[in-house]
């Protein structure tokens with residue numbers, strides 16, 4: 001009985017990936033040059049063609065961003081980046097060819113098993129923060145090509161940090177629960193659909209395979225598995241909103257405009273990409289060919305998903321006092337005088353607004369709408385705080401007291 005509870009707890013783990021890192025999510029990349037290291041090609045036993053192919057796939061997979069602690073001037077692929085979860089901190093390991101601290105002494109089989117199946121050389125299971133459940137769409141040969149590239153990057157002697165997962169999540173064998181339910185490894189290599197175009201198939205491979213876009217752009221269920229109905233329909237990650245990139249979300253953009261987002265690091269409505277997408281673009285997507293970027297756009301524009309209800313993340317809750325403070329500091333400048341058509345705190349205005357239900361108002365506040373900026377422009381505000389500000393607005397406008405703090 002106790003064991004089952006532990007399992008259930010453990011199953012929560014992947015939902016929390018990315019959840020905590022608010023205070024250190026400022027991924028600042030000072031210059032626009034790529035930080036990929038020069039390669040040691042002389043000693044390599046692999047052909048240049050194989051290494052190049054591996055490098056290209058590695059860029060699709062955004063391996064650099066997670067495996068390099070850029071913020072602290074970490075060496076390429078030497079690991080050390082901290083990913084905070086509600087259940088402890090995960091430190092990303094060194095994947096340079098250093099024999100003692102990296103993966104220099106790993107066999108090809110061990111590498112393939114780690115990247116495609118999430119099983120370590122000692123038989124233990126990796127946490128699914130490492131997106132192996134997407135990487136299994138790549139063939140064994142693809143993954144070996146990635147290893148051929150990694151074998152040629154400079155070896156860095158840097159010990160891996162011990163994982164600081166809280167009990168009971170530090171017991172890796174408990175991952176078995178998650179794996180049994182959601183990740184039964186079969187040789188899940190990508191199979192093209194002959195009724196669709198070449199570009200569509202290529203796009204699907206990148207998006208569902210190495211690109212692991214759903215890790216950030218799809219709401220995860222209670223067990224940390226992307227919700228099928230809401231595939232790529234947008235969710236929060238590290239305090240940022242990763243928008244809907246299914247057909248609905250991209251309907252105002254042509255496929256070429258979507259390519260431009262990746263090529264020029266510029267979203268049509270919000271300017272430069274920020275937060276976790278910054279690394280994905282900067283270290284990875286911008287290196288893909290126009291043809292591949294076009295393939296991604298082509299596929300995304302065919303995905304029909306439902307729009308998910310907004311997640312309010314109500315672990316914390318704030319009272320109306322807190323809401324008033326936030327209102328005064330972040331919202332009053334527009335809402336007090338109706339700037340740009342912002343609703344003022346008049347009873348008539350709010351009785352109409354409230355017809356759509358409070359949840360809709362919270363949702364618009366968090367996601368933004370027209371001239372109403374996402375989160376009212378308060379990027380670092382939690383959803384719970386924003387909810388309190390909306391509650392304050394409703395209370396003030398209607399002269400009522402919110403029951404729900």
Ligand code: HEC
Nearest residue numbers: 058061062063066090092093095114126127129130131146
């Ligand atoms: C979202 C972040 C993320 C991305 C992207 C990512 N990894 Fe990792 N990787 C991790 C984490 C976290 C671990 C450690 C997991 C654990 O300890 O359970 C890991 C572990 C590994 C390991 C095992 C190393 C060891 O010492 O046990 C290898 C090999 C690896 N990754 C290769 C790759 C490759 C190749 C790519 C790109 C195709 C990649 N990773 C992309 C986060 C990531």
Ligand code: HEC
Nearest residue numbers: 211212213216240241242243267272273274275276277280
């Ligand atoms: C590590 C998390 C992460 C991953 C992985 C990721 N994204 Fe994103 N993406 C985001 C976030 C966060 C934003 C919003 C950035 C902002 O607001 O500045 C975003 C924005 C975007 C946008 C801009 C949408 C718009 O409406 O302007 C597109 C397009 C996009 N991502 C596509 C992709 C594709 C395709 C992949 C996979 C190849 C991918 N993303 C993988 C987090 C991620």
Ligand code: HEC
Nearest residue numbers: 330331334340341342361364365370371372375376389390
């Ligand atoms: C830059 C000006 C601006 C700021 C700052 C701003 N808002 Fe707004 N807000 C607007 C505008 C404009 C609208 C009307 C949007 C529309 O319906 O097109 C709006 C609408 C709303 C609505 C009604 C949603 C609906 O369904 O139309 C709520 C609730 C709201 N804002 C809450 C907030 C909160 C909470 C904050 C502060 C955290 C905030 N706003 C900050 C401009 C702003």
